[in-house]
């Protein structure tokens with residue numbers, strides 16, 4: 011049972027805190043680079059907020075909520091039905107599109123996201139911007155290259171949704187190649 015934030019959301023900060031509160035409880039106990047998992051979703055949400063100042067999203071309240079909740083369906087036992095009791099259908103729809111489905115090829119997954127519109131597409135790129143960090147020590151060269159190729163495909167399919175975010179992803183991909191692939 012997930013507890014409620016104190017007040018119904020109204021301003022952007024309220025939407026942020028409401029979604030963060032929910033995500034923090036759903037991901038409780040999970041780790042990201044050895045730290046509480048919500049660090050990751052906050053970084054993605056901050057990436058979205060910074061991008062919105064460069065070029066406004068269509069609905070920044072929904073986009074920030076989707077960013078904060080984007081891994082809830084993929085990585086926790088929380089269901090879509092449970093989320094619909096707390097969030098707008100558009101938010102749950104976005105989170106669902108960002109959730110990888112068993113056996114769905116990557117291009118189909120990305121085209122599904124693209125069909126959800128430019129905000130959801132930009133959130134996916136922000137997620138990848140944040141994840142293009144130093145690869146885990148146990149990753150071999152093949153896995154690193156695969157992650158690079160995946161990132162290029164994300165940029166290819168979703169890049170036109172937000173020019174500032176796509177430039178940033180492009181730069182992060184180059185940096186990843188430079189730092190972790192070239193010998």
Ligand SMILES: [Mn+2]
Pocket residue numbers: 050080081137
């Ligand atoms: Mn993520």
